Amino acid sequence: MSISTEVTRKTGPVMLDQGLREQSRLEKLVGPEWHRLIRGVFTNPLSVIGLIIVLGFALTATFAPTLAPPINALWDTTLIPRDGFKAEPQPPGTLWVRDVPDTIPFWYTPITGHDEWVHLMGTTSGQYDIFYGLVWGSRTALLVGSLVVFTSAAIGILIGSIAGFYGGWIDEIMMRVVEIFIAFPFLVGALILSSILVPIFGRSIWPASIALIVFGWTRYARLLRGDILATKERDYVLAARASGAKDIHLILQHVLPNAIFPTLVNWSLDMGAIVLSFATLSFLGIGVQVGYADWGQVVSNAREWILALDVYWYIIVYPGVALLLYGLGWNLIGDALRDILDPKLRGQ
Amino acid sequence: MLAEGLVGVLTNPHQIIFVKATTMTAYIIRRLLIMPLILLGVTILIFSMLQVLGPIERSALYIRDIPKNPGALDAVIRRYGLDDPVHVQYWRWLVGRTDPETGKTVGGILRGDLGFSRTGREPVMDLLKRRLPATIELGLWSIVPVVGFGIWLGILSALHHNKPIDQFSRVLAILGWSFPTFVFGLLVLLIFYAKLDWFQPGRLSIQYSQVVKSPEFTQFTKMNTIDALLNFRFDIFLDALRHLIMPVFTLSVVISALLLKVTRSSMLEALRQDYVTTARAKGLREKVVINRHVRRNALIPVVTIAGTTIAGLMNGTIVVETIFNYPGIGSAAAAAALSLDVLTMLGYALFTAILFVVANLVVDIMYGFLDPRVRLQ
Numbered sequence: 216m217s218i219s220t221e222v223t224r225k226t227g228p229v230m231l232d233q234g235l236r237e238q239s240r241l242e243k244l245v246g247p248e249w250h251r252l253i254r255g256v257f258t259n260p261l262s263v264i265g266l267i268i269v270l271g272f273a274l275t276a277t278f279a280p281t282l283a284p285p286i287n288a289l290w291d292t293t294l295i296p297r298d299g300f301k302a303e304p305q306p307p308g309t310l311w312v313r314d315v316p317d318t319i320p321f322w323y324t325p326i327t328g329h330d331e332w333v334h335l336m337g338t339t340s341g342q343y344d345i346f347y348g349l350v351w352g353s354r355t356a357l358l359v360g361s362l363v364v365f366t367s368a369a370i371g372i373l374i375g376s377i378a379g380f381y382g383g384w385i386d387e388i389m390m391r392v393v394e395i396f397i398a399f400p401f402l403v404g405a406l407i408l409s410s411i412l413v414p415i416f417g418r419s420i421w422p423a424s425i426a427l428i429v430f431g432w433t434r435y436a437r438l439l440r441g442d443i444l445a446t447k448e449r450d451y452v453l454a455a456r457a458s459g460a461k462d463i464h465l466i467l468q469h470v471l472p473n474a475i476f477p478t479l480v481n482w483s484l485d486m487g488a489i490v491l492s493f494a495t496l497s498f499l500g501i502g503v504q505v506g507y508a509d510w511g512q513v514v515s516n517a518r519e520w521i522l523a524l525d526v527y528w529y530i531i532v533y534p535g536v537a538l539l540l541y542g543l544g545w546n547l548i549g550d551a552l553r554d555i556l557d558p559k560l561r562g563q
Numbered sequence: 564m565l566a567e568g569l570v571g572v573l574t575n576p577h578q579i580i581f582v583k584a585t586t587m588t589a590y591i592i593r594r595l596l597i598m599p600l601i602l603l604g605v606t607i608l609i610f611s612m613l614q615v616l617g618p619i620e621r622s623a624l625y626i627r628d629i630p631k632n633p634g635a636l637d638a639v640i641r642r643y644g645l646d647d648p649v650h651v652q653y654w655r656w657l658v659g660r661t662d663p664e665t666g667k668t669v670g671g672i673l674r675g676d677l678g679f680s681r682t683g684r685e686p687v688m689d690l691l692k693r694r695l696p697a698t699i700e701l702g703l704w705s706i707v708p709v710v711g712f713g714i715w716l717g718i719l720s721a722l723h724h725n726k727p728i729d730q731f732s733r734v735l736a737i738l739g740w741s742f743p744t745f746v747f748g749l750l751v752l753l754i755f756y757a758k759l760d761w762f763q764p765g766r767l768s769i770q771y772s773q774v775v776k777s778p779e780f781t782q783f784t785k786m787n788t789i790d791a792l793l794n795f796r797f798d799i800f801l802d803a804l805r806h807l808i809m810p811v812f813t814l815s816v817v818i819s820a821l822l823l824k825v826t827r828s829s830m831l832e833a834l835r836q837d838y839v840t841t842a843r844a845k846g847l848r849e850k851v852v853i854n855r856h857v858r859r860n861a862l863i864p865v866v867t868i869a870g871t872t873i874a875g876l877m878n879g880t881i882v883v884e885t886i887f888n889y890p891g892i893g894s895a896a897a898a899a900a901l902s903l904d905v906l907t908m909l910g911y912a913l914f915t916a917i918l919f920v921v922a923n924l925v926v927d928i929m930y931g932f933l934d935p936r937v938r939l940q
Binding site: 391392398399400402408487499500511517518525534535539542543546 | 597600601605607608612745746753756758764873882885901905909911
């Protein structure tokens with residue numbers, strides 16, 4: 216038991232070593248800055264909506280095998296099962312004839328009222344089941360989003376902190392390299408690199424993911440470098456340096472934890488934006504193979520039916536809603552984070 | 564003044580701060596000196612992307628048909644030196660090479676030779692040049708609603724902070740920001756073309772595209788709306804405009820969201836400044852305070868995201884041109900990427916990168932003129 220809690224017990228609610236404000240258990244655990252962040256996100260109504268949406272997608276992804284069971288146990292779940300090969304899309308409610316999933320989950324009959332599998336959201340051209348694509352597509356979205364965002368953030372944080380902390384010619388060279396990557400509008404660069412990577416990696420999530428990382432890390436590097444430039448001159452960093460701390464200790468213990476917050480905002484916004492970019496590439500036909508459980512891939516089937524979209528609206532509306540909600544969820548969280556962290560808005 | 568600025572930059576970039584009279588010139592010169600370096604880096608990056616492919620895959624870029632005998636590919640690799648050291652290949656790619664049979668210099672991106680486009684069935688440079696005016700026309704028409712709508716609503720929203728109009732535009736901004744361009748574009752097609760049949764995809768109706776190609780119609784700029792006005796053909800102007808409405812609408816909604824957000828928060832910040840309180844305290848009318856003190860200062864940061872907006876337009880044209888079957892360079896790039904037409908893609912990448920770097924330079928210089936803090940840094 217530490218001294219401070221002893222004092223608290225003896226003197227009542229007022230904590231002598233922390234001034235007049237009492238700290239909650241969470242604040243003691245994570246520190247005041249994180250506490251403000253977490254409390255802010257959970258009290259702002261918009262970000263709560265965002266959290267619910269994202270949680271919904273996470274649950275869908277987790278329970279995908281129960282929501283949309285694959286046609287049998289040996290089925291590669293990343294591929295959308297197809298009911299024949301007819302070109303014309305079938306409307307929601309059409310009876311599933313070929314390659315029907317061999318299990319009917321417990322929720323199916325009570326909710327839909329059917330005893331047999333129907334295409335709940337219809338089929339695209341080529342008879343790919345849209346419902347299956349959306350459910351398993353949320354796995355693809357979360358997987359690709361986390362993979363790309365974590366990797367590009369890691370690269371960006373490494374490069375940005377080295378450039379910002381050491382400055383001088385290291386900074387100069389690194390920032391010029393960043394400028395070269397930034398010379399390509401994001402989607403232009405990603406489009407070109409991913410299509411070049413297709414012959415090497417084959418049609419999978421890898422070409423587009425790698426391309427999105429290659430052209431995505433620069434934003435993190437720039438952001439973090441700027442924040443580190445501002446942080447490293449602070450008194451507590453100078454004090455630590457004066458007491459003989461090593462560079463790596465300084466960066467990891469003092470500079471990075473205080474400069475990382477704006478990166479968090481970007482991270483949250485990116486979780487949505489990257490998936491939308493991935494879906495865009497997939498829509499343009501680059502990256503994953505035809506029939507892969509990905510939202511952009513499902514929408515891309517609509518391109519052949521542009522003349523009759525009023526009849527086949529379900530090919531774009533259902534996956535479109537999924538994409539919009541997914542982007543919206545992360546953006547709502549990111550926006551709330553930005554408002555919480557913006558020093559100009561603090562105390563309002 | 565120019566020479567002084569140059570000396571200032573060359574001796575010590577940090578010293579420019581003290582050369583007061585020439586700071587702006589020095590700033591511009593510094594940016595201009597860095598630009599060729601960036602462009603050189605861009606060519607290296609593009610070349611490295613090409614090098615991701617092995618010699619055999621790259622040899623396919625030089626032949627039109629599948630070779631009949633197995634030795635043919637090796638011959639191509641040897642003839643074009645595709646397994647030479649990387650720096651030799653890079654130099655050759657930059658300035659061209661001498662063909663051993665004819666003795667002429669061929670290729671070389673610095674000579675404007677970007678290779679032959681498989682999807683376009685013409686040299687890449689010709690393809691890009693022919694399709695560029697359509698994309699520029701689309702971009703120019705989009706800038707008006709993007710800037711107008713984004714800034715106007717942003718200002719309105721800040722002035723009525725937390726009122727219904729503010730809530731409305733915040734929802735609009737976050738929806739526009741979260742909507743993937745291709746989904747929004749397809750929904751626009753669904754409603755305005757498939758359902759209502761008000762507008763058609765494409766660039767011109769068939770009867771008018773014949774007229775535009777005919778000799779009595781002079782193509783000054785190759786941008787249909789402008790050419791039609793210059794030829795006094797208002798029917799063609801209206802037809803071209805009708806085809807532009809859907810893609811322009813899609814681009815504007817998706818892109819103006821960011822502008823709206825930035826304008827709003829910048830206005831809110833400016834409204835809280837002391838000089839605004841002072842201006843109000845000395846009895847200025849609210850209109851004067853807003854116009855002269857708030858808006859002018861609030862719009863400076865908006866210029867910084869001009870670069871992002873331009874990038875958004877370039878990203879957006881790829882998708883929008885593809886969806887609305889609009890024959891610009893964006894849809895050419897998407898078609899090339901789909902069929903692995905590497906040379907067309909790299910040509911397009913080079914083209915856009917140069918365009919974007921120059922646009923960013925212009926934006927930065929503009930910003931320097933607007934905000935004295937930047938040039939004094």
